[in-house]
Amino acid sequence: MAKEVRVIEIHENVFAANDMTANLIREKLTAQGTLFINVMSSPGSGKTTLLTALINRMKDKVRIAEMDVDIESSVDAQRVADATGVRCIQIHNGGLCHIDADMTSRALIEFGADDLDLLILENIGNLVCPAEFDTGAHKNMMLLSVPEGDDKPLKYPLMFSVCDIVLITKIDTAGFFNFDFDKAKERILKLNPNAVIIPVSAKTGEGLEEVEQILLQEIASLK
Amino acid sequence: MAKEVRVIEIHENVFAANDMTANLIREKLTAQGTLFINVMSSPGSGKTTLLTALINRMKDKVRIAEMDVDIESSVDAQRVADATGVRCIQIHNGGLCHIDADMTSRALIEFGADDLDLLILENIGNLVCPAEFDTGAHKNMMLLSVPEGDDKPLKYPLMFSVCDIVLITKIDTAGFFNFDFDKAKERILKLNPNAVIIPVSAKTGEGLEEVEQILLQEIASLK
Numbered sequence: 120m121a122k123e124v125r126v127i128e129i130h131e132n133v134f135a136a137n138d139m140t141a142n143l144i145r146e147k148l149t150a151q152g153t154l155f156i157n158v159m160s161s162p163g164s165g166k167t168t169l170l171t172a173l174i175n176r177m178k179d180k181v182r183i184a185e186m187d188v189d190i191e192s193s194v195d196a197q198r199v200a201d202a203t204g205v206r207c208i209q210i211h212n213g214g215l216c217h218i219d220a221d222m223t224s225r226a227l228i229e230f231g232a233d234d235l236d237l238l239i240l241e242n243i244g245n246l247v248c249p250a251e252f253d254t255g256a257h258k259n260m261m262l263l264s265v266p267e268g269d270d271k272p273l274k275y276p277l278m279f280s281v282c283d284i285v286l287i288t289k290i291d292t293a294g295f296f297n298f299d300f301d302k303a304k305e306r307i308l309k310l311n312p313n314a315v316i317i318p319v320s321a322k323t324g325e326g327l328e329e330v331e332q333i334l335l336q337e338i339a340s341l342k
Numbered sequence: 343m344a345k346e347v348r349v350i351e352i353h354e355n356v357f358a359a360n361d362m363t364a365n366l367i368r369e370k371l372t373a374q375g376t377l378f379i380n381v382m383s384s385p386g387s388g389k390t391t392l393l394t395a396l397i398n399r400m401k402d403k404v405r406i407a408e409m410d411v412d413i414e415s416s417v418d419a420q421r422v423a424d425a426t427g428v429r430c431i432q433i434h435n436g437g438l439c440h441i442d443a444d445m446t447s448r449a450l451i452e453f454g455a456d457d458l459d460l461l462i463l464e465n466i467g468n469l470v471c472p473a474e475f476d477t478g479a480h481k482n483m484m485l486l487s488v489p490e491g492d493d494k495p496l497k498y499p500l501m502f503s504v505c506d507i508v509l510i511t512k513i514d515t516a517g518f519f520n521f522d523f524d525k526a527k528e529r530i531l532k533l534n535p536n537a538v539i540i541p542v543s544a545k546t547g548e549g550l551e552e553v554e555q556i557l558l559q560e561i562a563s564l565k
Contacts, residue, residue: 162498266487273415
């Protein structure tokens with residue numbers, strides 16, 4: 120039992136230090152008018168594809184860059200860079216299951232964000248650990264894909280609780296899977312009554328206009 | 343930087359203690375002829391549905407039970423219990439992102455596995471952390487669902503490296519998604535040349551006979 124208590128104490132220390140760094144990042148980015156969005160989801164929910172479509176819609180209106188986190192490989196950053204032409208970097212987080220404010224801070228120093236209106240962090244695919252760490256983002260956005268099922272809010276409640284915007288992705292496949300949108304919405308709102316929930320499809324473009332408008336409003340509010 | 347080193351040291355201690363407990367679990371279950379399978383995947387890849395179908399095929403031939411791990415809710419254990427009638431328990435792991443040998447050991451004491459030929463652990467949906475912890479299982483089996491995409495081995499290499507059996511699930515949706523089975527197979531085998539890779543569908547039944555035969559052979563090898 121002693122082992123467990125020790126782990127919890129360490130967690131608490133890590134979280135307190137992390138929150139301090141996250142607040143510093145947020146203050147700096149607010150002061151310079153850069154909106155910072157942390158995008159989280161399960162592996163394979165369509166983060167890269169959706170963000171590519173979104174960046175392509177928005178890149179002529181605002182100055183955007185993306186930071187991609189993965190354990191290994193640079194496929195995501197490369198895909199976004201190739202498809203959008205905006206500045207992208209790939210962060211390898213050394214096998215960890217999340218990204219914290221310290222990692223974000225170091226990435227920001229190397230990356231440079233002074234010239235940006237919108238900085239997007241594509242977090243590692245994981246519904247558990249990334250939800251525990253404040254990255255310094257102004258808003259958390261998560262993707263729940265239709266093939267994953269409408270029961271996910273019951274099983275990963277913290278993730279749904281910490282996200283301001285929940286995109287139900289691959290909505291074009293709803294006819295193929297047994298996904299009850301109303302049930303998913305009800306479960307998310309029970310955890311997080313202020314969540315904005317939008318069904319989207321990178322394939323058909325459904326919902327992207329609404330997501331774009333929300334982000335543009337948030338950017339405008341920092342200026 | 344000091345913080346990082348400290349975290350890694352703790353990890354090493356945890357892993358060493360974990361491996362010792364895992365080996366004890368494995369030895370005990372081997373001695374009593376119970377095959378123990380640890381099933382891992384992303385959230386929503388279809389673990390519960392597939393295991394339900396598999397248990398229903400096998401339950402009249404061998405004595406089976408299932409342990410389900412989630413942060414909250416008991417929907418998975420309840421679904422399997424309702425659909426198969428076999429003994430199931432739900433383990434709530436206190437918000438952690440994985441299950442380790444210590445948790446398995448405590449669950450086994452409460453659950454009792456002396457009368458079983460096959461014990462299935464449905465791990466928490468996560469492609470990162472569960473791969474790091476030996477649960478004491480004889481075999482690791484993972485599911486990669488078609489909607490998640492064929493690039494997952496590039497991004498979550500440890501998970502694919504530690505699994506003996508990789509099931510490509512929801513194979514019936516292959517026509518709907520841009521999933522290249524040969525590419526996925528090549529990427530998995532590069533990480534893990536001994537992996538047994540089987541395309542399956544709980545909906546159509548494809549591949550289930552092959553999975554059943556592998557498990558029956560493994561059970562027979564313990565007797």
